[in-house]
Amino acid sequence: MMRSMFSAVSGLRAHQTRMDVIGNNIANVNTVGFKGSRVTFQEVFSQTVRGAGSPQGGRGGTNPQQIGLGINVASMDTFHVQGAVERTDYNTDLMVNGDGFFIVSDDANFLNRSYTRAGMFALDEAGNLVTADGLRILGYMADENGVLKSSLEGLQISKANTFDAKVTENSWFEGNLNSETKVNTAGGTVATGIYNNPAPGDNSDFVYIQKTHSSGTGVVYEVNPDFEEAIARETTFEVYDNLGGIHNIKLAFIKTDDNKYQVESFYVNKNGSMYPVGSTELGGTSPVLEFNTNGKLASTSPSTIDLTVDQTITNGAGSFTFEVDLNKLTMFANKSTVSLNKQDGYKQGTLEDFTISDSGEIYGIFDNGQRRTLGQLALANFKNPAGLEKTGSNLYRTTSNSGQAIVGVAGAGGFGSLNAGALEMSNVDLSREFTNMITTQRGFQANSRIITTSDEMLQEVVNMKR
Numbered sequence: 401m402m403r404s405m406f407s408a409v410s411g412l413r414a415h416q417t418r419m420d421v422i423g424n425n426i427a428n429v430n431t432v433g434f435k436g437s438r439v440t441f442q443e444v445f446s447q448t449v450r451g452a453g454s455p456q457g458g459r460g461g462t463n464p465q466q467i468g469l470g471i472n473v474a475s476m477d478t479f480h481v482q483g484a485v486e487r488t489d490y491n492t493d494l495m496v497n498g499d500g501f502f503i504v505s506d507d508a509n510f511l512n513r514s515y516t517r518a519g520m521f522a523l524d525e526a527g528n529l530v531t532a533d534g535l536r537i538l539g540y541m542a543d544e545n546g547v548l549k550s551s552l553e554g555l556q557i558s559k560a561n562t563f564d565a566k567v568t569e570n571s572w573f574e575g576n577l578n579s580e581t582k583v584n585t586a587g588g589t590v591a592t593g594i595y596n597n598p599a600p601g602d603n604s605d606f607v608y609i610q611k612t613h614s615s616g617t618g619v620v621y622e623v624n625p626d627f628e629e630a631i632a633r634e635t636t637f638e639v640y641d642n643l644g645g646i647h648n649i650k651l652a653f654i655k656t657d658d659n660k661y662q663v664e665s666f667y668v669n670k671n672g673s674m675y676p677v678g679s680t681e682l683g684g685t686s687p688v689l690e691f692n693t694n695g696k697l698a699s700t701s702p703s704t705i706d707l708t709v710d711q712t713i714t715n716g717a718g719s720f721t722f723e724v725d726l727n728k729l730t731m732f733a734n735k736s737t738v739s740l741n742k743q744d745g746y747k748q749g750t751l752e753d754f755t756i757s758d759s760g761e762i763y764g765i766f767d768n769g770q771r772r773t774l775g776q777l778a779l780a781n782f783k784n785p786a787g788l789e790k791t792g793s794n795l796y797r798t799t800s801n802s803g804q805a806i807v808g809v810a811g812a813g814g815f816g817s818l819n820a821g822a823l824e825m826s827n828v829d830l831s832r833e834f835t836n837m838i839t840t841q842r843g844f845q846a847n848s849r850i851i852t853t854s855d856e857m858l859q860e861v862v863n864m865k866r
Contacts, residue, residue, distance in 0.1 A: 410470030411847035433518030498816015527558035565644025568745030618673025640745035
């Protein structure tokens with residue numbers, strides 16, 4: 401039989417294999433995170449008809465005479481080139497922008513690990529971050545203080561997460577007190593007795609008059625109309641106890657002399673009744689702020705107030721003391737604008753939403769306005785990513801030629817950053833695949849012609865015997 405027929409058969413097989421790979425590439429043109437492959441060929445063993453000869457005497461050397469015996473597949477390479485970005489705006493869709501693979505596992509101990517570039521993740525009913533097939537995404541979980549642990553485990557983003565309440569310890573005020581406020585001419589600032597019907601001579605010569613609350617329980621402190629113009633500013637703000645309970649505190653700035661303002665504090669109940677500073681319920685003092693002629697607090701003036709809310713009104717949270725910082729107050733001939741800038745307490749919060757940063761850190765957003773780290777995704781890289789073995793479902797596993805996984809986090813140690821709300825598209829180039837398809841088709845066609853031509857030549861040999 402003619403050797404050309406067997407060479408052509410090997411060519412048909414090799415080109416069929418190449419077409420299989422091209423077909424798979426095109427089939428996965430829209431598969432998330434898919435990496436295209438290629439097939440390269442090499443010649444197989446060549447039969448030596450005559451060996452090479454060296455120059456001898458007056459004759460030159462001769463080259464070897466060899467007949468090739470066909471073609472074989474040299475390699476099937478996977479192109480680990482990054483695909484294009486598909487924006488989804490879904491916060492559990494993730495893309496590695498650079499080197500690295502997500503680590504996933506279907507093992508309760510997270511030891512049986514696979515790797516993927518496909519980041520279309522979701523949350524299951526327990527809040528586990530999983531692939532479409534239910535494999536857990538591995539990373540580093542954080543403790544209740546937001547400190548990341550050191551061991552790899554399945555990431556969980558549970559709506560049951562809470563953020564403990566924090567008692568108010570400091571509050572900061574800023575703004576202006578109008579220097580043109582009238583000086584108080586009353587006998588005092590807060591009445592010590594109950595005056596339901598203040599009248600001249602009834603000892604109601606106070607800026608704030610104590611009256612019985614409309615409910616008949618408790619008292620309120622109302623501004624005496626005769627001295628209303630001595631109040632530069634009233635402002636109410638919230639503070640939090642140890643259990644996250646909210647308490648309303650009212651501050652009043654009363655001008656008592658040129659460049660001097662007395663600060664009165666009141667605790668305001670939910671029903672509107674009030675306790676003045678110095679009472680059992682609200683401990684503290686009523687300091688006088690003194691300003692320089694340049695509108696700034698004098699160095700000898702108190703700049704803070706310590707107020708204590710008593711345990712009798714905190715519903716089991718105990719008493720707590722907080723500082724009111726007035727350092728940033730000014731006094732100019734302009735509208736009074738003093739108000740709370742910030743305070744460091746907050747109520748208990750439950751997880752409302754979460755975001756994933758470029759470095760893979762998962763930040764929980766709680767309904768009390770606080771944020772806390774819940775965990776961080778881990779990435780793996782390999783010395784030879786092309787040595788990974790595809791196992792289906794967009795997954796890879798290690799082989800003896802890929803090297804062991806190098807585990808790290810996004811944006812550090814040579815790992816790419818993460819894009820949340822985006823997916824990596826397939827890196828298949830259709831124009832290249834169609835071109836390869838044409839050349840493969842022609843190669844297959846040419847080899848088939850070798851077989852038919854060789855067959856015709858053999859037919860001629862058979863026909864020699866008539």
